[in-house]
Amino acid sequence: MAAKKTQTIQVGEVTLAVSNLDKVMYPQTGTTKGEVIDYYLKIASVLVPQAAWRPATRKRWVDGVGTPDKPGQVFFRKDIEDGAPGWVPTGQIVHKERTNVYPLANNAAVLAWFAQLAALEIHVPQWRFGDDGAPRNPDRLVIDLDPGPEAGLPQCVEVAQAIREIFQGMKLDAVPVTSGSKGIHLYAPLDGRTTSEQASAVAKQLALSLEETMPNLVVATQRKTLREGRVLIDWSQNNAAKTTICPYSLRGRMHPTVAAPRTWDELERPNLAQLDYREVLERVASGIDPIADQGWVFDQAPGSTDKLTRYREKRDADATPEPVPAEPGEGEGGRADDASGPADQKGGPVDSSSSTDQKSAAAAASGAPTFVIQEHHAHRLHWDFRLERDGVLVSWAVPKGPPLAPDDHRLAVQTEDHPLEYGSFEGIIPKGQYGGGSVTIWDAGTIEVEKWRDDEIIVVLHGRKTGGLGGIPRRYVLIRTQGQGEKSHWLLIFKKDQPGSSPDAGSSPEAGSSPEAGSSPETGTSHQPAPPDQPAPPDQPDASPQPHQPDSSNQPSSSHQPDASPQPPPPDRLPAPMLASLGSPSDLHDPQQWALEMKWDGVRAICAVAGGRVRLVSRNGNDITDLYPELGELADDLGAQAAILDGEIVALDPRGRPDFSLLQPRMKADPRVAPRLADQAPVTLMLFDILSLTLDGTEHHLMRTPYRARRELLATAISPTERVRVPPAFDGSLDEAIAHARAERLEGVLAKRLDSIYTPGRRSQQWIKIKPRTDQSVIVIGWRTGPDGKLRSLLVAVPGADGELHYLGRAGSGIAPGDIDDIARTLAGIERKTPPVARIPDADRRDARWVTPTLVGEVAYSELTPQGRLRAPSWRGWRPDLSASDVRWEGAGALPTP
Template sequence: MAMSSAQTVTIDGRLLRLTHPDKVLYPATGTTKAEVIDYLVQVAPVMLPHLSGRPVTRKRWVNGVGTSDAPGDVFFEKNLPDSAPSWIRRVTVQHRSHRNVYPVFASVADLAWAGQVAALELHVPQWRVDDLGESLRPDRLVLDLDPGPGAGLAEAVEVAHAARELLADVGLEAVPVTSGSKGLHLYCSVDGSRDAEYLSSFAKQLAVALEEAHPDLVVSSMAKAKRGGKVLVDWSQNNGNKTTICPYSLRGREHPTVAVPRSWDELDGDLRQLEYGEVLERLRDSGDPMAGLAPQTPDRLDTYRSMRDASATPEPVPSERPRPHESDELRFVIQEHAARRRHWDFRLERDGVLVSWALPKGVPDDPSRNHLAVPTEDHPLEYASFHGDIPKGQYGAGHVDIWDSGTYTASKWRDDEVIATLHGSDNGGLGGVARTFALIRTGENWLIHLMKDQCSDPPADIGFVRPMLATLADARDVREGRWAFEMKWDGVRAVIAVDEERARIFSRAGRDVTASYPEVAEAARESIAPGTVIDGEIVALDAQAIPSFGLLQRRMGVEKAREVQALIDEVPVTYLAFDLLVGDGRSLQDSTYDERRRALRDLDLGAEILVTPEAFTGSLEDAIAASRRSKLEGVVAKRRDSRYVAGERSPAWLKIKHQHAQSVVVGGWRPGAPKGFGSLLVGIPGPDGLRYIGRVGTGFSDRQRAELSAILRRGRRVTPPFVDVPADVATDAIWTSPSVVGEVVYAGWTGSGILRHAVWRGIRKDLGPDDVHIESKE
């Protein structure tokens, strides 16, 4: 796989963009990224079974491993970034104090992507997840034989033989693996009847027994002081929260060594750690010594075949195991099925099969009404073109028509949620219009939801980029990796796009708001070169030079030139630029945060109202303290190696607030003053509609009360927009169309999902109802 420049390639039916293929990841041997990817592609047939169904933690060296004199930068990565391809399976794992969204690698393309992002080491637990993402009990036990100072591989082999005999006494057969580092791993297959706590305790007993039998050779304690000249039998790898290097994974050592399964006969020879080229040579001559321990990947069409008689039905019943379709496009089909009960079958291509749901009430055509979606067995890809009659007496007997078919793209594919945009045929049931559907698991059931269009895209010549969004977090989430810290400004997000003729300002949702801030647009046109797109925030500073959201609201939504000019002197605004998305007409979204920030500083924004605040260079604690001293909202932590993922909420950007804030949709009010209201009734959109989350009765200025009262009365309606408003609240409530978005601060949530002590902060004219989601339930 020799590559001299960045290119998009097809690997195992998947499109993957490979960049910097000539980057040297192992300087001592000159091994490049292209060679790492080539190794992963070749080793995939034996490596994937050991990864099958296991959440993968990656250890990445994006700038290479370095040398013994200058080790390379490295970080662990648990969460799968939003920038990862949508076809990689994601599973959410709830740990004791947090949850992570891990990848599960199942294809050659998955491994190639790992090589592309320099994830050299792949670590997995001893347990797997099922098809629904639920954690299973461990199916293997591992002992890590780690030589301490003064001991080496020879001593580890001696301990391995002793451990093998001890394991055999309890009916367990061990397979040795040279770890690619210093020592050995011993793996045993277990039947999955015991949990991780039991296996960890059992492994500890084995370690202690080995130490008692060989006190001069073995230590079972993690204390470093006890390890001199001995081999640590590390039993803790069986803890449910621990991971071990996957067999056939590269190691981030000075040389490209590999964790390699070995035969017991090899251990008594001239044993050493092997490099990747030697591993490939071994595999050409022999198989995987650990193959018997790898769980067999189930054939995803077994259930389908078991329900059909190939000699009696015209449906396709392939005998071969499914393989990904060799195409750059993924297919969908929706079939109308006149069986015992008429329904529609909704099928999306994934991993060589059509993942399928039955829709008893058909495909939803109204975003406010969700339909039930019942998961069914995977179907073969050939079913995408099937139509005709299934004979009476056969499973699913009845007539099948193709309601619509075509291709689709997935923006999300998790075990509990799938979001796919379907591009059907001109005369199909979708009307030849691209439609985006969300399939959402709610308990044991699934729902299918027709997504609303967020907004129409601005003209392409302007180059608008939908902003990347941050994930709400706390300081505990900012651990691994290299981070930059920026202040969280109390303003509104704005993207400035400059072309040859003008500068335009867009809101987060893509609405042109140039008319509201003409002085910012004029400064941008005069000081920024054409072909530039900048991401930032518009703020209004109070008398103490502190951003004031309340003050800024006076400028938001005002577009009449006379009114705007009157406000420019009264409420001046400043644009704080914090990211450069396009420079000289070239997209920088695939560049790292550090690279984009350097390019932004090089613009040298000189206008008084266009400012580039410096990122905070100290610790997170120092950044938070500085934010508090400046009376700001909080801090945004950004991974310094992260790319810009347009329109996505990413764990690479984490916002840490000093107080809880929540965007809400106003659905009604309770009477108060003769011409006003006593409190607002607010909610958050969900799969079933607008969910009521409480009342807000404080925090309003007289100006805000008057403005809100006029807007709400214009949208007055008879029926409540909420799906679950309590009876005592509805008694004297007055309802309004749910179009106004506001922001509140609050003390917390009740057990029934109601905001406690909510205080109004202001209208969010930059957001629409569909932009509102739960920020936090803490």
């Protein structure tokens, strides 16, 4: 039975859409895409440890490997695909002129996603990313034995055995891998102290040495004239920029062979051959994994021996009062302060019972995960925000402290994981030691984890009655914006929907004082004067507690007056908007993975805000800021220094529904009269995405942040007003959303995958537009006049599948009488003698006047006729925000082939 064209599979916590599972990828064996996906899912337990935390380069055969007579087309892919799911982990390699973002094959779901994209081969370097997100030294040395003409595996084995003897003298234990192609790879583990340059030098010297001692069998250079009957020792793959086929990866050969780790005993067998994927699965199922010792251990940080390695590396247990647990296997050899209380001001133990009330102590004893927020007077004052997870305190440094008011964002920089004992630590870290300075507990208690992803965390904190959180539950969200692991940047946000409140209720009137006011969790008194815009602590006489407000120095000017602040980027430096693909309800295979928005009928705009100024750029890259002066208030509505946003400019009718005809005068007005029109017929900006956000001088690039997190940020970054709104996602089913769009006469529904990233300027299947109404952008190619010589109808076309213009017919109705002369004057300026489209019916050619096909408009129609003409088309107006190159057929069904 043939597989369905598209379906979903569950891989751990990930739901993955897969398609064309019966597509043959290896014609000579009949191996299908479904079997390739199945192989990678089954082999993940041994492949992932070899690939984890290494940037993965893929070789993709979209149409299969083909046959010897007609090989399939293949291409390399380094950077992660634009439509990659947000759950795919990534690593960045920073070059002088660019930054490459690679996927990391850290779990089975990533391997299955690779296979869905027909990425048969996975290539990785010999190094891994560290827990700080930076490349580490290589953890292995590789030698590639490549047989030339008239040589094969027997010759490779002979050379491999000679190399093994050399490695043994160097106390290196190499593992052979039959490459799945022609030769053998040898992998020897390194301890991380050798650089890639040093490893390459060693491998090169080994190759040159064997070329000298085995000249009839070994060659160390790539010259083809020297390779006949010999084995090339390719030492160059130890270069940090080079990659090698990953052990257990499939190969894109005529047969589905695998880069298979082998034992040395196997290499001595006379019938040694490359293995196919079925043979490899049988070996692994029986427990054979010769390269297992070189794999990454799943419960370790990348490049570390355990989660607290980085913590120990930064601290001298004999010089700091901080708890420093023993390393695994040391027993009592290391110092752990399990039985000790927090250190006092002199570094000695003190009684901590006074700093923990009975309620939080009882909660901690219940086994719930814990949190601690510590006020840290180090080189610079900051707050350490720590959440218990998997046996450690996952930690962030928050320079301005956790926010206590909705819509407030704080930069949080992830630091190394801390031991659980750190949750009760207070004291002075000596000067000269890492983090030297005083540490006090601002609040502590337990947490409820509502969501914990590698890019988004939502928790409810239950602190102390006298703590900085005010003694009531607080819901926070952490969203990762750039980097991974230690030193990655996050945003810490106080959620609008707090426990026990309505989503718009904001913070409780019982809120404690802001961290910036220096409040003490012990007494509620202030260590230092509060800034002028800070509320007084709630226990002071006559104080009226208010939500904490951000430092006013970080707020944009409310008067839009130019200042010395940064300017919004010019249009050519702003990203083009991401585009949706036309689809239908059947394209949403797992409704739980999609969010639904209304599709607004207006002008798309990328909005840049900086220095109290706003710049609006249309879809075709034109600066349209001066056309909509009333939207300058966006600078006041943004709770940040700068941002780049995506939205739609609409004109609303008296019932609050978008009316495209009302927008027409604004779209084509002279900028000099725009202020008057703004007073008479103001527009509204509907924001639905955020691409970057600048806080405290740090720009957070968000296009690779998943949609669900971007929308969370957008809702908190913008304070809605009459002119600027953030429409919420539709709370209901797709059928209900379509019915709502139809009832409100909206353009349609936009479905967006929750894990989708933002791909500027590209049309993506991660965003699907479903249109209950048939609207179509068209290119005007001419017009016809009536007996009075006045313009009566417009002749319109769209590009067909072959790129040539396809005639759609005449649009006469819908043209307002007051617009006729204006349209005629516009078209007369681009008139030409011949029609720009072939095969126009004679009846439509009669009395027609032709124009160069550059201007874009929009029509509504009832259906497409069998001849490829619009039935009952009605003119809706010009689209100056679109270029002719932006127009494509979006209707149901395909245009007839000429």
